[in-house]
Amino acid sequence: MAEVQCVKCGKAGEPLTDxxxxxxxxxxxxxxxxxxxxxxxxxxxxxxxxxxxxxLGDESGRELVKKHMRSFLNxxxxxxxxxxxxxxxxxx
Ligand SMILES: [Zn+2]
Numbered sequence: 794m795a796e797v798q799c800v801k802c803g804k805a806g807e808p809l810t811d812x813x814x815x816x817x818x819x820x821x822x823x824x825x826x827x828x829x830x831x832x833x834x835x836x837x838x839x840x841x842x843x844x845x846x847x848x849l850g851d852e853s854g855r856e857l858v859k860k861h862m863r864s865f866l867n868x869x870x871x872x873x874x875x876x877x878x879x880x881x882x883x884x885x
Contacts, residue, residue, distance in 0.1 A: 798825075799827035800825045800826065800867045801830035802830050805827075806828065806830070807829065808827065808828060809822070809827070821868065830866060834865050834866060837865055838858065841874065842858065
């Protein structure tokens with residue numbers, strides 16, 4: 794199976810093959826992020842939504858989650874996630 798050179802962990806890893814429902818970001822994420830790191834983001838995402846009390850019914854809420862995602866996966870500029878980082882325990 795082809796591997797993906799992941800921008801998050803810096804390693805060649807197992808690619809994401811399942812749909813992740815990210816619209817136009819999906820191809821970019823799948824080309825740059827390995828499966829393990831995406832799984833980490835899925836855990837992180839829940840914490841981001843809880844900590845920042847993001848309303849996913851709002852366009853602005855969904856944009857904020859995307860910003861955090863890009864930051865977490867090293868796909869975009871960093872955003873302040875110190876609120877989450879306090880509680881975040883990376884899975885090794
Ligand atoms: Zn990775």
